[in-house]
Amino acid sequence: MTQPHCHGSSATAAIPTQAKRVVLVGNPNVGKSAVFHGLTGVYVEVSNYPGTTVDIASGRMGDVGIFDTPGVYGVSAFNEEERVARDMILQADAIINVVDAAHLDRDLFLTLQIIDMGFPVVVALNLMDEARANGMEIDVTRLSAELGVEVIPTVAVRGEGIAELKAAVARVRRGIPTPEVAERMPGDxxxxxxxxxxxxxxAICERLGRPGPGLREEMYRARRRRADEIAERVVRETSSGASLSTRLGRLTLHPLGGLLVLAGFLYLMYQVLGVWVAQDVVGITEEVWMGEYYVPWITALVGRFVQPESFLGEILIGEFGLLTMTVSYLLGLLLPLVLGFYLFLSVAEDSGYLPRIAVLVDRLMTKVGLNGRAIIPTILGFGCVTMATVTTRLMGTQRERTIATFLLSLAIPCSAQLAVITVMLAPLGPVYIATFIVLLLLVYGVTGMLLNRVLPGSSSDLLIDLPPLRLPRIKNVLQKTYLKTKGFISEAWMFFAGGALLISILQQTGALAAMEGFLAPITEGWLGLPRAAAQAFIMGFVRRDFGAAGLYDMALTPHQTMVAVVTITLFTPCIASILIMFKERGRRQGAAMWLGDVALAILLGGIFHRVLIW
Structure with a gap:
């Protein structure tokens, strides 16, 4: 009755060789250990699995040997613990599959894989108390019929259902395999x-001496679909017994209620970060601490050894100096924004709300070739596009990272730039502000849909666990905020320094002033803006808000103001974001995105100048 396996090592720790081997299998954190102790009582031994450092608990239930395995999401081996779990599964005479009742759709993938492999199985539907607290009713009888195996509801930590589970071990049977898998099974x-x-x-392909058929993704998708369909048929949500966090969690996923909660969350985030941090806090850290204290002090100190008007003096303590502007920008402007955003992100993550945002917007984001995870860098982009570009690593494929990075660089204004733009548009009235928002949404959506059509491949599915909503733990939030902020600053400072050095050299050599005349046909002829606007766009390379501030200081008509803010928003991001984009996407793709930003900003700005009727 023992299944063939691909490794010769044995997992018979403390169990007689003639005993029936029953192996506990389940995802991490589903209560396998509690089930194991309920089944075996005090007859437990812990030992290393042969050839590894992984501890395995084994015990007896009468004349049956019970083995606990490390938690896994599938019968695949990518590390030592997963290899041990797979080896023990392949040597099992029977399987007790421990499933988290509150996350049935997630855990059924492993259940179905074990059933597909032909093992006799009994399912321990554990954590039933948590499922009830989450307002879930599970039709256990129908679940058993769908799987073709016995399903025993349990709350192992309280001993509920353990006696029934012990009795069911003697009645284990093979279940109903996934049809798409069964029809592909080789008969030999x-x-x-x-x-x-x-x-x-x-390992199997090597042992059999023949290559695999390349069906892994197809088999996985078929099993995932069946798991979702079964969960949908047997689980019913109810308000009876549901906790407050469960009811709030459902509200955040409701098509209408969830959007209202999200709108409130984004408004709060903007008020805290875009208004309080970006304006009030930065006004103190950048303008007072750095502008009134640090910059004069470092200028005077360096000025004792280097002439401030000299080439080296301008590089070190000039307008774009490495010791003046770079340090002020990093510590006075960027650090408060990064701290604020990571604090907000950590609160949303630790409370369990962030995954719900991803689920809520997933269908919308697939229109632009992304999935719901893209909402995270998008939200972060309104604080700092540089930081948001780094977080595109969250996306599952290179294709999605490319789309997300380009959309961030093109259509998402950072909080510092947005603050200046808001000041420029506010006196013009709500129609101008609404027009600006609609235009950005159109550019974001249309560009994303075009990229989705042009780039090869397709969006990856959103596979995400939804933890219960809870009050965030202060220690966790502060620790995450500190580590993420430290990691970002330590990685980004050299790019800011490099950008400041480049602009200083351009200014000192006269190249910056020469560019203004060279770009006059574009600024005056195509965009209908004053010639001096060219310098504002060039300054936008250094800092996006420098560019916007340069436009703010000009005497522009309402028409010119609208064209200018649209163009500068779509224009290439600051040099730090560009350099991070090159680092994340490579030189060739980074250069294509950079030039694409500039071209689209100028093209769309000129078109807008000609169609705007105000």
Whole structure:
């Protein structure tokens, strides 16, 4: 009855060789240990699995040997613990699959994989108390019929259902395999080997001496679909017994209620970060601490050794100096914004709200070739596009990272720039502000849809666990905020210094002034702006708000103001963001994005200048 396996090592710790081997299998944190202790009582031994440092608990339930395995999400081996779990599963006579009742759709993937492999199975539907607290009713009878195996509801930490589970071990049976997997099964292999060969398992393919069929993704998708369909049929949400956090969690996912909560969250975030931090806090840290104290002090100190008007003096303590502007920008402006955003992000993450935002906007984001995870860098982009570009690493594929990075650089204004733009548009009235918002949304959506059509591949599915909503733990939030902020600043400072050095050299060599005349046909002829606007766009390379502030200081008509803010927003991001973009996407793709930003900003700005009727 023992299944064939691909490794010769044995997992018989403390169990007689003639005993029936029953292996506990489940995802991490589903209560397997509690089930194990309920089944075995005090007859437990912990030992290393042969050839590894992984501890395995084994015990007896009568004449049956019970083995606990490390938590896994599938029968695949990517690290030592997963290899041990797989080896023990492949040697099992029967499987007790421990499933988290509150996360049934997630855990059923492993259940179905074990059933597909032909093992006799009994399912311990654990944590039923948490499922009830989450307002979930599970039709256990129907779940058993869908799977074709016995399902025993349990609350292992209280001993509920353990006696029934012990009795069910003697009645284990094989379940109903996934149809798409069953019809692909080669008839010359045992079920366990056949399934793993279908899924291109390297160890099985090597042992069998034949390559896999390349069906891993197809098999995984079929099993994932079936798990979702079963969960949808057997789980019913109810308000009876549901906790407050559960009811709030459902509200955040409701098509209308969730959007209202999200709008409130984004408004609060903007008021805290875009108004309080970006204006009030930065007004103290950058203008007072750095502007009134640090910059005069460092200028006087360096001025004792270097002439401030000299080439080296301008590089070190000039308008774009490495010791003046760079330090002021990093510590006075960027650090408060980064701290604020990571604090907000950590609160949303630790409370369990961030994954819900991703789920809520997932369908919308797929229109632009992304999935719901893209909302995270998008939100962060309104604080700092440089920081948001780094977080595109969250996206599952290179294609999605490319789309997300380009949309960030093109259509998302950072908080410092947005603050200046708001001041410029506010006197013009709500129609101008609404027009600006609609235009950015159109550019974001249309560009994303075009990229989704042009770039090869497709969006990856959003696979995300939804933890319960809870009050964030202050220690966790502060620790995450500190580590993420430290990591970002330590990685980004050299890019800011490099950008400041480049602009200083351009200014000192006269290249910056020469560019203004060279770009006059574009600024005056195409965009309908004063010639001096060219310098504002060039300054936008250094800092986006420098560019916007340069436009703010000009005497512009309402028409010119609208064209200017649209163009400068779509224009290439600051040099720090550009350099991070080159680092994340490579020189060739980074250069294409950079030039694409500039071209689209000028093209759309000129078109807008000609169609704007105000």
């Amino acid at each position: 292999l045992p079920p366990a080997d056949a399934v793993m060969w279908l899924e291109d398992d390297p």
